[in-house]
Amino acid sequence: MNQVICTVDVVLLTLQDDGLKVALLKRDREPFKDVIALPGGYIHADGDRDARDAALRVLKEKTGIEAPYLEQLATFSGPARDPRGWSISVTYYALVSSDVIERANHPDVKLTSVDRQVKLPFDHRLIVETAVSRLRSKSQYSSLPCYLAGETFTLPQLQRVYEALMGEPINKVSFRRKITEMDMLEAIEGKFEAAGAHRPAQLYRLKSKFKQQLQLLERGL
């Protein structure tokens, strides 16, 4: 083994103004002190139950955000990615609605468009790109985007989330057919209105059974 540095990094993603944003913050210590980077930190062998637990802890400590959707992304490693030495970073990506970030209201968190080529330390640019590509690929056949839409949402809102992720318009009828056959949403009795002068849309939430299913898929990772 010969001294391997073990860390976690979290790619916290959200939708804002119909664009995918990643949460970055200034590093509070060396290396790359004061440089904008992904929230990350050491794995604590004396406290963390596993790497996922470490990722949840780091996210909470650095951004104040708790228990969002969190999935293991990949592990990056090598002698050159961290100036301190041979290192491993077990990376995760998390999905939240933008109002969760607003509610946490952490002063250091900067939301940056994933497409903007902001220079990032370590291999964080590669990690962000891997996370975005994974999210887009999984969104084609899963309920993942619901986590970007928040706790409750209307079908038109959810469709805009999918469209923002995919970067192209979706056929409304096909979209609703697919959502229906996935059978993952349940209607809420209260209705909802946005710009006022038109028919209000039904509010939905993700079925709890479906949340468990997604968690089961990621069990152990």
Next chain:
Amino acid sequence: MNQVICTVDVVLLTLQDDGLKVALLKRDREPFKDVIALPGGYIHADGDRDARDAALRVLKEKTGIEAPYLEQLATFSGPARDPRGWSISVTYYALVSSDVIERANHPDVKLTSVDRQVKLPFDHRLIVETAVSRLRSKSQYSSLPCYLAGETFTLPQLQRVYEALMGEPINKVSFRRKITEMDMLEAIEGKFEAAGAHRPAQLYRLKSKFKQQLQLLERGL
């Protein structure tokens, strides 16, 4: 950090008698000395270029098999999975045709059906199940199964590989249409005959362009 044990484990998969098999071997040291387990070992910070490199090295050392298709699976971690202490295992899965294993002819390698509930040390049973589930899920929309078929193969052979993975028969016309539109195979001039008394089948190989494409997908992981 506090002393984290960093290892790699490899799930080497192959098809034999139309069933998916995993390569296991007796451990040559503690813990679990002489117990059947996945090939694995420490990451060498003074020699390995990254975890993937460590996995390739371990696979070569323990099974004699080189440069197969290798993809990162996931990272497993925690205080309890290894009796030596808080540990991380970056896991990979590799795909080879059974004749590659036969040619390596390593005396300690045992091929075991992935469905047989052989008891395995550490969390290796979970790792194997994760690998099999990932392979099956990816096989539905990729050229992955070609790596189980070997260097060259006929379309009927390749179809049997897909059917063995999926566990259900595939429509021949649909299968060939899909293969054609994926445009991943190239015909080889020499023909091929199996049970003799019938029309021989065309031999194919995976286009080299397509191998690169798959590697690109996994870049950095």
Next chain:
DNA sequence: TGAATAGTGTCTGTAAGACAATATTCC
């Protein structure tokens, strides 16, 4: 009533599977 968006019904073209015909080899 008109504007605006939500929600649904229907038509059409594309793609997947069933079925079957043709092709090629060895005996």
Next chain:
DNA sequence: GGAATATTGTCTTACAGACACTATTCA
């Protein structure tokens, strides 16, 4: 020629997208 499997052609059915119609709210 007969058996066996490879390969290709065609028909039918299911599904995705286009289009358009109805529904509901506010001004």
